[in-house]
Amino acid sequence: MREPLPASILVVGAGGREHTLVRCLVASPGKPRVICAPGNAGIAAEVACFPVAADDILGLVALAQQEKIQFVVIGPEAPLALGLADLLIAAGIPVYGPTADGARLEASKVFTKQLLLKYHIPTAPAAVFNDREIIQAVLYLRSRMLPIVIKADGLAAGKGVVISRDLREAESIVRDMLYGTRFGDAGRKVLIEDWMYGEETSILVVVSGRDYIILPTSQDHKRIGDGDAGPNTGGMGTYSPAEVVTPEMLERIDREIVRPSVEAIAKEGMVFRGTLFIGVMLTDKGPSVIEYNTRFGDPETQVVLPRLETDLLKLLWAAATDHLREIELAVRPDHGLCVVIAARGYPDTYPKGDVITLPDSAALPAGTTIYHAGTTKNAAGEIVTNGGRVLGVTAFASTLRVAADRAYAACEQVQCASKYFRRDIGARQLKRIAP
Numbered sequence: 001m002r003e004p005l006p007a008s009i010l011v012v013g014a015g016g017r018e019h020t021l022v023r024c025l026v027a028s029p030g031k032p033r034v035i036c037a038p039g040n041a042g043i044a045a046e047v048a049c050f051p052v053a054a055d056d057i058l059g060l061v062a063l064a065q066q067e068k069i070q071f072v073v074i075g076p077e078a079p080l081a082l083g084l085a086d087l088l089i090a091a092g093i094p095v096y097g098p099t100a101d102g103a104r105l106e107a108s109k110v111f112t113k114q115l116l117l118k119y120h121i122p123t124a125p126a127a128v129f130n131d132r133e134i135i136q137a138v139l140y141l142r143s144r145m146l147p148i149v150i151k152a153d154g155l156a157a158g159k160g161v162v163i164s165r166d167l168r169e170a171e172s173i174v175r176d177m178l179y180g181t182r183f184g185d186a187g188r189k190v191l192i193e194d195w196m197y198g199e200e201t202s203i204l205v206v207v208s209g210r211d212y213i214i215l216p217t218s219q220d221h222k223r224i225g226d227g228d229a230g231p232n233t234g235g236m237g238t239y240s241p242a243e244v245v246t247p248e249m250l251e252r253i254d255r256e257i258v259r260p261s262v263e264a265i266a267k268e269g270m271v272f273r274g275t276l277f278i279g280v281m282l283t284d285k286g287p288s289v290i291e292y293n294t295r296f297g298d299p300e301t302q303v304v305l306p307r308l309e310t311d312l313l314k315l316l317w318a319a320a321t322d323h324l325r326e327i328e329l330a331v332r333p334d335h336g337l338c339v340v341i342a343a344r345g346y347p348d349t350y351p352k353g354d355v356i357t358l359p360d361s362a363a364l365p366a367g368t369t370i371y372h373a374g375t376t377k378n379a380a381g382e383i384v385t386n387g388g389r390v391l392g393v394t395a396f397a398s399t400l401r402v403a404a405d406r407a408y409a410a411c412e413q414v415q416c417a418s419k420y421f422r423r424d425i426g427a428r429q430l431k432r433i434a435p
Contacts, residue, residue, distance in 0.1 A: 003321055005313055006070035006094070010063065011036045012084070013054050013075025016340075016373035016392035017298035019043050021073055021312075023369075024305050028313035037063055041383045042372025057084040064093050073097070073316060074274075077155055077295055081107040085274075095273075096316040098294050102265065102272040105292040109151045109160075109191050112292050119264040121257060122288040124149070124281075126193035131178045138171050140192055146170070151291075152177055153189035161222075161232050161291075163195065198283040199428065200290065201242045202300045205258055205276040206315060208324035210266050212276070213315070214258060216307050216331050217242040217250065218300045219429070224347060226424045233347045234389055237425030239337040239400060240303040244282060244429070253280055253287045261292070273320050302371050302394045303336035334367075337403040337426050338394040339411050343374070344420040346388035353378065354385045357415035364413070365406035368395040385418060393421075400426055400433070 009032050011021050019042050025034050026047065037060060039049030050067075052059040055078045064072055072088050074080055074097035083100040097103075104111045116123040129137035141148060150173050152160035164170035176182035177190050200222075204215040218240035224230035245253070257278060265272050277293035277300075296305075305312060309330035318324045343350035355378075358370060371394060374387020391414065395406035404426050411421055 003317075003323070005030045005317055006032060008033045008068060008070045009035070009313070010060075010067065010069045010072045011075060012060060012072065012079055014038050014040050014043075014373075015075065015298050016371040016389070017296050017301040018075040019371040019373070019392075020301045020305055021075060021296070022047055024308075024312040025073070028311050030313060032313060035067060035069070040372045040386070041375040041377050042370070044377075054079050055082060057082050057087055060084060061087045061091055061093075064088065065091065069093060071096070071317060071320070075295060077103065077106050077293065080274075080294055081155060094317075094320045096320045097274040099271045102270040102274070103294045105265070105270075105276070106294040107155055108153055109291065110153045110189055113191055113193075115264055115268065116289055119260055119267075121260050121264065122286060124194045124196050124288060124290075126191050128153075129174075129178065129190055129192065131180070131188045134175060134178050137174050137178065137190065137192065141167065141170050141174060144192070144194060147195045149193040149195055150174055150177065151191040151193060152182070153191060163232070196281040196283050196288055196290070198281045199244050201245050201280050201282060202238070202297050203253060203258065203278040203280055204296060204300060204304055205262070205278065206274075206319050206324065207262055207265070207276045208273050208319040208322055210262060211322075211324040212258065212262050213324060213327060213329050214250070214254060215329070216240050216304050217245045218297075218304055219244070220297065220300060221422060221425055224342075224422075226422050231347055233342075235297065235299050235340065236342065236422045237337070237339045238297075238299050238303055239335065239403070239426040239429065240300070240307060241335065242429070243432070249282065249287065257287055257289055261289075273322075298373070299338045299340055299392050302338040302392045306369075306394070306396065307332045307334065307336055334396045334398060335400040335403045336394060336396045337400060337407050338371075338392050339407045339421050339425050340373075340389050341391040341393060341411060341414060341416070341419055341421045342389050343385050343387070344418040346420070350388050351418050352385055352387070354417045356383045356385060356390070358383065359410070359413040365395060365409050367397055367403070368393070368406050368410045370394070370410065370414070385416065390416070400429055404430065
């Protein structure tokens with residue numbers, strides 16, 4: 001790589017994904033200075049954090065200039081959709097994350113569906129309706145098989161997808177979305193999509209123009225309850241690798257989905273130097289696209305990035321500066337599993353300000369890390385809950401079973417009045433392997 005690696009980096013965001021990014025970047029052999037905005041209690045214990053909100057894109061550019069930042073890594077979707085990357089590029093600051101035109105792939109599910117259909121990339125049949133087409137939407141629902149998938153068009157913090165097995169419920173959800181009472185403006189246009197049967201996998205792809213690298217596979221657990229019960233969340237846990245994605249299946253996903261997606265993005269003239277997260281359903285007819293996101297997944301990041309032997313800074317910088325073809329990815333053979341500890345009541349109403357007591361790092365099982373997500377400190381200096389998803393308890397081991405045992409043992413060590421977590425993360429894979 002011709003250009004030297006940056007010596008100062010700003011990570012934008014406040015979740016478990018950003019805590020993981022910060023740790024991996026701090027560990028880079030180049031020993032860069034890393035700062036974060038706005039960060040959380042865990043990130044603030046490791047690097048300097050600045051109280052600039054992730055959606056304050058003018059404030060973030062000013063912060064980068066004030067701190068003489070040489071590289072910005074954008075974590076969440078909101079600043080991407082608002083055009084933070086565009087502003088940083090205009091200011092002469094390299095950035096990992098797509099410009100606003102590329103971020104539309106996540107910011108609008110309708111836009112993505114239209115692109116998938118235009119370029120004949122496998123995806124479920126669907127129809128689009130706006131807030132003036134409620135009757136047409138209901139009639140369409142009545143013509144489809146149940147269960148049915150209803151998606152708010154805009155950003156809804158990972159919760160804008162509802163799967164309904166009851167027609168009356170589905171009609172009520174569509175009306176609530178289109179009237180704006182369920183997800184606000186994000187739901188005033190909806191995508192009604194046929195349900196796809198199969199197992200889901202998360203495919204994270206580092207993209208730089210037409211060049212790309214597929215990162216290790218993972219499998220997220222979106223529903224709030226054990227056995228995939230209850231409403232969708234931003235993600236309650238994940239593991240990597242997802243062995244349901246065999247080498248042969250991954251090659252097919254690459255051939256039928258990843259490369260056509262990267263080519264379609266380039267042909268549409270989007271400036272895309274960042275992460276293309278492809279949610280893929282493994283159906284009996286083959287892999288099919290559920291959705292695109294335009295940033296690292298959360299909690300997928302917590303189990304994928306620590307498995308990389310390749311220097312993360314070198315990888316992201318190469319993507320941002322059009323040198324990705326020079327990178328050879330190296331991956332550790334271990335297994336990772338992350339259990340999200342949430343505040344009871346998430347994804348609906350949940351408390352904030354509950355004190356969290358964490359075990360000393362020396363008391364944690366081997367290979368275990370606790371990433372902070374929705375945390376802050378109160379006036380007394382105590383770590384408290386500050387969001388729906390609070391912590392990502394992540395463990396690595398030579399087998400998935402040992403990683404799961406370690407992660408769950410660490411979950412039991414965390415004390416918090418509103419603590420809630422699923423107890424079956426990785427269960428599908430564990431049932432497929434010998435005891």
